[in-house]
Amino acid sequence: MTASTTRRTTAVKARIAAVSAIAVAGAMLLTACGDQTDSGSKESETKGNASSAPLNDQLPQDIRDRGVIKVGSDIAYAPMEFMDENNKPAGVDIDIAKALGKVLGVEFQFENATFDQLVLGMNNGRTDIVMSSMTDTKERQQGATDDAKGGADFVNYFRAGSAILVQKGNPEKVTTLDDLCGLTVAAQRGTANETLLNETQKKCGSNKIKPFISDQDSDSITQLQTKRADAVITDFPVALYNELNAGGGKLFEVVGQQIDAAPYGIAVSKKNPELRDALKAAVQKIIDDGSYAEVLKEWKAESGAIEKATINAGK
Numbered sequence: 417m418t419a420s421t422t423r424r425t426t427a428v429k430a431r432i433a434a435v436s437a438i439a440v441a442g443a444m445l446l447t448a449c450g451d452q453t454d455s456g457s458k459e460s461e462t463k464g465n466a467s468s469a470p471l472n473d474q475l476p477q478d479i480r481d482r483g484v485i486k487v488g489s490d491i492a493y494a495p496m497e498f499m500d501e502n503n504k505p506a507g508v509d510i511d512i513a514k515a516l517g518k519v520l521g522v523e524f525q526f527e528n529a530t531f532d533q534l535v536l537g538m539n540n541g542r543t544d545i546v547m548s549s550m551t552d553t554k555e556r557q558q559g560a561t562d563d564a565k566g567g568a569d570f571v572n573y574f575r576a577g578s579a580i581l582v583q584k585g586n587p588e589k590v591t592t593l594d595d596l597c598g599l600t601v602a603a604q605r606g607t608a609n610e611t612l613l614n615e616t617q618k619k620c621g622s623n624k625i626k627p628f629i630s631d632q633d634s635d636s637i638t639q640l641q642t643k644r645a646d647a648v649i650t651d652f653p654v655a656l657y658n659e660l661n662a663g664g665g666k667l668f669e670v671v672g673q674q675i676d677a678a679p680y681g682i683a684v685s686k687k688n689p690e691l692r693d694a695l696k697a698a699v700q701k702i703i704d705d706g707s708y709a710e711v712l713k714e715w716k717a718e719s720g721a722i723e724k725a726t727i728n729a730g731k
Contacts, residue, residue, distance in 0.1 A: 469521025471701060474694040479544065484523050485691075487513060488543035490531035492634040495657045495715055496549040497526075508653075509547050511711040512573060515702045520694065530631050532563035532606025535683055539566035544691065545684050549576070549651060551608050552681030557730025563606035569729040570681030571695045574720045577677035578609050579655035579670050581640065581648040588646050590671050594619065599646040602628040602636035609649040612675065641667060652677075653717060680720075681728065692727060699725035 466472045472480060479485060491497045491505050500506040505526045513524035524547075529537055534546040535556065550556070552570035559567030582590050588599055593612070597620035603609040610629060617625045628645050630636050637658060639645035648655070652674045659670045682699075684692040702708040703725065712718045 466521030469519055471519050471694060471698050472521035474690075474697055475520060475522065476688065476690045476694075479522060479691065482522075484525050485517075485520075485545060486543040487524050487526045488529050488534040488537050488546045489526050489548040490534065490632065491526060491528045491548075492632045493549055493651070493654055495653060495717065496651070497547075508574070508711065508715045508717050509549065511714065512702070512708065513547060515707040515711060516695070516698045518707070519698050519701045519705075531604060532631070535559075535564040535568050536566065538568070538683060539685055544688070545682055545695070547682050549574075549654075549680055550683055552679045552728050553608065554730045556683070557728055561606070564683075567686055567730070568683035569686055569689070569692045569727060570679075570683055571692060571699055572679040572681045572722065572726045572728065573699045574680040574717075575677055575722055576680060576720050577652045577674040578612055578649055579652040579674055580672055581637075581650055581655040581658060581668050582646065582671055583640060583643065584667055584669050586669060586671055590647055592672055593675070596625055596647055596649075597621075598623040598625070600626040600628060600639075600644065602630060602639045602645040602648045603650070604633040604636055605629045605631055607633075608676075608678075609651070613649050637662070637668075653720065679722070679726075686729070689729075692729075696725045696727050 466480065466483065489497050489505070489509065491499055495507050497505060497507040497509045510526065513526070517524045527543055531548060534548055534550070537543055538546050546568070552572055555561045556564035557567055557570065559565050580590060580593070580596070582588065588595070590596065590599070593616045596616055601613055603613045613625065613627055617627070628636065628639050630639070633650055633654065636645070636648045636650065640648045641662070655670045659665065659668050662668055682695055684695065703723065709721065712721050
């Protein structure tokens, strides 16, 4: 969920490539999801995986003993993370986590929660990490935002920006953020998409945006579908997914270009640098061995690929 409030656009060619790439990711529009934990493999299986995992010894001892990394996530953000037809977590982040689990020798168990409570829940001990299409920002690193109290370190693993999603046919003739003035615009609470909406609002003068801020991005999409909102600001891969798949591709369209592309990061408590460093090593491992590329190819999300895992731990 994008970080910067200064607009940068990609070339039209890049957008067309991304649209084509994501078209086969699935055919699902999420409108709601409930709390869910994907409990996963048996203890004996976890121990067996750990014995052959190349990076297991880099994990903190308590996690090695437990055999599980608990992951906080807002699982309503297809194609990045969503509940499949069996009500199980699926998507890009889920499959990247499975690849990380193989090289670390542990299971990643996803626990569903509201996005703007994820870092707080981690810092309160509910989960070990957050993996939820969360943009790595200095504000989140420092705990300067309501959704990141206590701050977090980030292990970066993907890159994406924002996009504007409108009804098919673009009845309000929106082409840029400036065209949102005077319209009803939806965005998810606690995200940089909400920040982008607020920054755009400052430029509108007396012709104000009427914001609809929801706890889940899927609620924003529902507002657009029911024509109670004129546009949604959401992440670029999510907007493209809905353009191409919702209602058989007949409901929505993306206008303009990707805005403010920035890294997604796995959030880790500042009190747990050992886990943070192990995750960085694991991300780089799956990049190097090709399993990362395989996941992105499966979801047609190659446009978000990175070549090098990095850590940001703002002071």
